[in-house]
Amino acid sequence: MTKITQLLKKLNEEQVYAAVVSDPVSINYLTGYYSDPHERYMFLFLFAEKEPVLFLPALDAARAEATVSFPVVGYVDSENPWEKIKAILPKTDYPQVAIEFDNLNVTKLRGLETVFSSQFVNLTPTINRLRLIKSADEIEKMHAAGLLADKAVQIGFDNISLDKTETDIIATIEYEMRRLGYGMSFETMVLTGDNAANPHGIPADNRIENNALLLFDLGIAANGYMSDMTRTVAVGQPDQFKKDIYQLCLEAQLAAQDFIKPGVTASEVDAAARSVIEKAGYGEYFNHRLGHGIGMDVHEFPSIMAGNDLVIEEGMCFSVEPGIYIPGQVGVRIEDCGVVTKTGFEVFTHTSKDLLYY
Ligand code: MN
Ligand code: MN
Numbered sequence: 280m281t282k283i284t285q286l287l288k289k290l291n292e293e294q295v296y297a298a299v300v301s302d303p304v305s306i307n308y309l310t311g312y313y314s315d316p317h318e319r320y321m322f323l324f325l326f327a328e329k330e331p332v333l334f335l336p337a338l339d340a341a342r343a344e345a346t347v348s349f350p351v352v353g354y355v356d357s358e359n360p361w362e363k364i365k366a367i368l369p370k371t372d373y374p375q376v377a378i379e380f381d382n383l384n385v386t387k388l389r390g391l392e393t394v395f396s397s398q399f400v401n402l403t404p405t406i407n408r409l410r411l412i413k414s415a416d417e418i419e420k421m422h423a424a425g426l427l428a429d430k431a432v433q434i435g436f437d438n439i440s441l442d443k444t445e446t447d448i449i450a451t452i453e454y455e456m457r458r459l460g461y462g463m464s465f466e467t468m469v470l471t472g473d474n475a476a477n478p479h480g481i482p483a484d485n486r487i488e489n490n491a492l493l494l495f496d497l498g499i500a501a502n503g504y505m506s507d508m509t510r511t512v513a514v515g516q517p518d519q520f521k522k523d524i525y526q527l528c529l530e531a532q533l534a535a536q537d538f539i540k541p542g543v544t545a546s547e548v549d550a551a552a553r554s555v556i557e558k559a560g561y562g563e564y565f566n567h568r569l570g571h572g573i574g575m576d577v578h579e580f581p582s583i584m585a586g587n588d589l590v591i592e593e594g595m596c597f598s599v600e601p602g603i604y605i606p607g608q609v610g611v612r613i614e615d616c617g618v619v620t621k622t623g624f625e626v627f628t629h630t631s632k633d634l635l636y637y
Contacts, residue, residue, distance in 0.1 A: 377402035425627025464498035475610030509614035
């Protein structure tokens, strides 16, 4: 069953027989065609009883036609897109049409209101639910993206030097990965010393500190799928306190990874890591959720956090990333993403988590 068929089946169960997909990542997920239309319009129209229609800027039509097996309609900049959409759609008077509440801006909503005489219902939860459980093919792509993150972080390690800055190392990592044909899945973070003690630290022209910890958070986008990993390493000889905080963070991360299996809840996974850090007295310094889902987006469902009673199932992919940030002293985060298997959790990144010294 194709993903479009799966989505329509779910919508039919709710008596919804038409949908408009507007998020380029959702369109990629459903069709295998990806394009960022920027300020222009791209919509995938889905119907229970009729073929889909992909509407997009005319300049993208040829590439889309080569990818999808249903009608593609392009519009040129001088055309009124809404009039054109109304003219090409087979039917616009469905009682209900599902649209992506989390993606549409007001301009697009107003435009769609001129096309459909329907009540709009929210498609976002249905798509999120579909994307929550990854197929074997998707999991394979996640593993491939993970291996590339391992490669990228190793390039970072190989370039650690006291005469370099955070941004020097980032530039080298991103340049080398670009040369191999890959882009990053988000802006690479390399944070030295105190800067790593800020969970939202911004890399700058800070020289790599000696006898301190150095944090790398990065990911690669490959074949439409994202990786995301964090490693914290030692530069020189950090003091015992910094090393102890590192070991505590690692113990918490491993406790959560060992705990994950189908049937436990997201909040229990969070607690498995958090309780280790709390027991040691550092709970207040771990001030974010344990993890987030990952797939075609770096952040997607589920959220691994207190209060989320979602039951973990085989095929879910998410990060496990406890951090301990003590302002002015030390910052550590250790992150792997992985997939829930029948019996446990298989990670996509394999870079050592022993404290490495540079
Ligand atoms: Mn993450
Ligand atoms: Mn990360």
